[in-house]
Amino acid sequence: MDCDVVVPTFNRPGKLSAALASLQLQTYRPSRVIIVDDGTAVDYWKDLSANFHDLNITFRRNPVSKGANYCRNLGVSMSKADIIFFLDDDDLFDSDKIKKVMEIFEEFIDVDLVVTRFRKFYEDYAFTKNTNKNIPNGIISVKESFIKNILGSTSLVAIKRNRLLDVGGFDENLCALQDKELWLRLSIYGCYVKVTDEILATYRISYSSERISNSIERYKSSLKYIEDKHKDIFYNLSPSETIRYHKNNLQQLCIKSMMNRNRKLAFNFCLQSIHLKLTLIDCALILSMVLPRVLLVRLM
Numbered sequence: 001m002d003c004d005v006v007v008p009t010f011n012r013p014g015k016l017s018a019a020l021a022s023l024q025l026q027t028y029r030p031s032r033v034i035i036v037d038d039g040t041a042v043d044y045w046k047d048l049s050a051n052f053h054d055l056n057i058t059f060r061r062n063p064v065s066k067g068a069n070y071c072r073n074l075g076v077s078m079s080k081a082d083i084i085f086f087l088d089d090d091d092l093f094d095s096d097k098i099k100k101v102m103e104i105f106e107e108f109i110d111v112d113l114v115v116t117r118f119r120k121f122y123e124d125y126a127f128t129k130n131t132n133k134n135i136p137n138g139i140i141s142v143k144e145s146f147i148k149n150i151l152g153s154t155s156l157v158a159i160k161r162n163r164l165l166d167v168g169g170f171d172e173n174l175c176a177l178q179d180k181e182l183w184l185r186l187s188i189y190g191c192y193v194k195v196t197d198e199i200l201a202t203y204r205i206s207y208s209s210e211r212i213s214n215s216i217e218r219y220k221s222s223l224k225y226i227e228d229k230h231k232d233i234f235y236n237l238s239p240s241e242t243i244r245y246h247k248n249n250l251q252q253l254c255i256k257s258m259m260n261r262n263r264k265l266a267f268n269f270c271l272q273s274i275h276l277k278l279t280l281i282d283c284a285l286i287l288s289m290v291l292p293r294v295l296l297v298r299l300m
Helices: 013-024 045-051 068-078 097-107 142-147 161-166 178-189 216-229 239-259 263-276 280-288 293-299
Strands: 003-009 032-037 057-061 083-086 113-122 127-130 157-160 192-205
Touching (some): 003 013, 003 068, 003 097, 032 068, 045 057, 057 068, 068 161, 083 161, 097 113, 097 157, 142 178, 157 161, 157 178, 178 216, 216 239, 239 263, 239 280, 263 280
Parallel strands (some): 003 032, 003 083, 032 057
Antiparallel strands (some): 083 157
16 A cells, blocks of 8 residues: 655745655655645745655646645646645644554555644744644544534545545635535545544644635635535534534634634624524633734634
8 A cells, every 4th residue: 555645835835845844754755745836936846856856756837826626636636546645835744644644544444534633833923732623533424524624634634545536536616615525525425534543743824924724705605615515415404503503614714803813803703603602612712802812822
């Protein structure tokens, strides 16, 4: 059983170098590292290839920007490996990540997808926080996958290539929530998920410049797109599940608004969430609005 790592990138050669350096340190090397550049203006390939000549890199640059989903799908199409790892250009793998994930695939032949526990690194504050996200093993409930992003970022997931092809890869019409929508389709397909016991990846977050994941309008339009695409699931949610779905989205929008320094918008999203049902999370969000952002980061 072999593996490739697909790395989409755009306009971040410095961060890309750090991501590749984390692959150089792997105790189990992938067969190939497939980098798909989405039209970066600066030509950095010569320096990069010299610095990482010991990695078996296949490099492809799009003549024009086509989006991260297109890049990931292109990378998968270029791979012939059994297992695909995804690594965003601003994230990092711990040195044993690939080895320990591949051991899971070898030991549990029915596993289709392995999710890595991870830490968050807030670059603006040089603050690292381990996550305690509860991700269950087994076949993930379709409704739970629709209600919230259970598995998380693409950098945390390794998947059997054939299963990825079975569901058609990433939806290239989405500009946000592309990971959540793919995990939803995989849950519909009945894919079996296994979660690592250890934290093996770093998810880097920066609010000093706009990230696609922090764009409120992109997030809202992607929610509407997913609701329309999977309306059979949306309209079959129970009343309590519908409330949970809307509350999760409103709370996420509230957090994104606060991190983007728009506390007025955050307050409006929080009020909408409270109107559905008051929870402890809502109370914590209200309290967070009067705190400096550095404290908000530590509480999230």
